[in-house]
Amino acid sequence: MQNSDKGLRDQVRQGWVSNGDAEPSFETTWQAAQQRHAAGRQHYRRFAGAAAVVAAVVIAMYAQPPAGETYIEVADLLESTYWTAPSDALLPDRQFDIYQDMPVIFESTKPAGGALL
Amino acid sequence: MRDSDALDNNPHISRSALEAIHSQVYGWAFSRCDFDHATAEDLMQQAYVELLSGNARFDNKSTLRTFVFSVVQNLARSRFRRVSSRLRLVKKYHRESTVEHVETTEPPADDGVWRAVRALPARQRDIIELVFCRELTIEQASAVMGVTTGTGRVHYDRAKKALRERLQDWAEEE
Numbered sequence: 062m063q064n065s066d067k068g069l070r071d072q073v074r075q076g077w078v079s080n081g082d083a084e085p086s087f088e089t090t091w092q093a094a095q096q097r098h099a100a101g102r103q104h105y106r107r108f109a110g111a112a113a114v115v116a117a118v119v120i121a122m123y124a125q126p127p128a129g130e131t132y133i134e135v136a137d138l139l140e141s142t143y144w145t146a147p148s149d150a151l152l153p154d155r156q157f158d159i160y161q162d163m164p165v166i167f168e169s170t171k172p173a174g175g176a177l178l
Numbered sequence: 179m180r181d182s183d184a185l186d187n188n189p190h191i192s193r194s195a196l197e198a199i200h201s202q203v204y205g206w207a208f209s210r211c212d213f214d215h216a217t218a219e220d221l222m223q224q225a226y227v228e229l230l231s232g233n234a235r236f237d238n239k240s241t242l243r244t245f246v247f248s249v250v251q252n253l254a255r256s257r258f259r260r261v262s263s264r265l266r267l268v269k270k271y272h273r274e275s276t277v278e279h280v281e282t283t284e285p286p287a288d289d290g291v292w293r294a295v296r297a298l299p300a301r302q303r304d305i306i307e308l309v310f311c312r313e314l315t316i317e318q319a320s321a322v323m324g325v326t327t328g329t330g331r332v333h334y335d336r337a338k339k340a341l342r343e344r345l346q347d348w349a350e351e352e
Contacts, residue, residue, distance in 0.1 A: 076291035083215040087200040094226030
């Protein structure tokens, strides 16, 4: 069994494809790998730098502490607005002062259709 | 112990040790890429980048050769997965696409043994290559393939049996 294994192994080895002449030297492959590694690190650094800048901007924008409590001055508020009586708005062409000029209230005892006029 | 030319991110690996096994690792990468030199070279560079960056960290639990073979195997697998998923996407959307065709170098030796090995299922072919041609033990070969030693043995025995039968058949035909 051992002998037959060895025979098979020898046969396979003989028939196996060699790496051929195109095999790159270790030096060439190693240098190319080092360049790729360095380029990868540079890319990572750039990405990390950009991410850090974005993070700093976001923090500066949203995490800024309040400048201090501010109060509204009543006088300022009054100057910025005005109040009008609803009657003024609803009756712009008012004909009498409801408090000064009492209108004549019609009095009638004449019924019309079952109701007083 | 740290060698003078040890890698910064992989202190148990030295440049000279990698240089010593470069040819064997290239042979393994070459067969992983269906014998395409350009792809094999790219795969080798990628494997070295993984070692340089420390993404693949060697901790002396196996031999360096077994470890680097595993790195190459995993990289080749993930590359194959990426290509397969792209092909699946192309099929899914029925897009006419010019799929990059990789010219593969035909193996120079094309005798019966070679054909018989190529006809084996992938795992059997891998273990035969690792044990017969790369001189790994079955345990080491199983580790490279990511299977248990028991499974490795089963693949190995089946591969030998299938090879013998095919070689015998062809010998009788001739």
